[in-house]
Amino acid sequence: MARLDPLPKDAAPELADEFAFFERTLGFVPNSLLTMARRPALTRGLIALSKGVYDPSGEVDLGLKRLIGHVASMAAGCMYCRAHTATSAMRHGIEGDxxxxxxxxxxxxxFSEAERxxxxxxxxAASQPNDVTDAQMDHLRTHWSEGQIVEMLGVIGLFGFFNRWNDSLATALEAEPQETAEATLSATGWSVGKHGGGH
Incomplete structure (x- = not known):
């Protein structure tokens, strides 16, 4: 059960444009943002960061970025974020298998070697303590430019916030991400757990 209830969308009218963006792109406003809407400046800042991380003019494929967020969320153990990244990955061309x-x-x-x-x-990078080594960075550079590495670390950093936010608050999972996760992630150890009852 959620530890803080999401606010109704109209409780933060100053976020109407931002919420409309999510309704257009996701089909719903995530409960994480509706919970955060108690502080509109924080919500706006996180949305701005998300738009920068997922800038379509970036060099890293948007589907792969969602998989990067997914693996970061696996390291953190956040089932809410795993469900959301699964839904987003599929919307950006990643096949269910x-x-x-x-x-x-x-x-x-x-998976290609570069994806691995x-x-x-x-x-x-999402492990605690951080487990990135100099050798790993050298290996990463054999397939990815420094700009691409910055894009990937942007995703990991964004999910560092989202994982802590949603796991700490047991954010209630919305219907579509739950259905996607149940259909595609059952063999990966995914369960709705404390994020159930949100739709």
């Missing part, structure tokens, strides 16, 4: 194999990305033929290296980076 690839998503279902995310827990075995190191060996699955569905990026996902290893996500896992190491």
């Amino acid at each position: 690839k998503l279902a194999a995310i827990h075995e990305y190191r060996t699955s033929p569905l 290296i990026a996902l290893d980076f996500a896992l190491a």
Whole structure:
């Protein structure tokens, strides 16, 4: 059960444009943002960061960015964020079978070597304590430019916030991400857990 209830959308009229953006792109306003709406400046700042992280003019594929967020959320153990990144990944071209194999990305033929290296980076950077090494950075540079590495770390950093926010508050999961996660992530250890009852 959520530890803070999401506010109704109209409780923060100053965020109407931002919420309309999510309704257009996701089909709903995430409960994480509706909970955060108690502080509109914080909500706006996080949305601005999200738009920068997922800038369509970036060099890293938007679907892969969602997988990076997913693996970072696996490291953190946040089921809410795993469900959201699964839904977003599929909306950005990641096939269900690839998503279902995310827990075995190191060996699955569905992942390229460059993707494996990026996902290893996500896992190491999202671990506590941080597990990124100089050797890993050198390996990352064999497939990715410094600008691309910055984009990937932006995703990992964003989910550092989202994982802590949603896991601490047991944010209630919305219907679509829950359905996506149940359909694609059942073999990966995903369960709705404390995020149930949100729709």
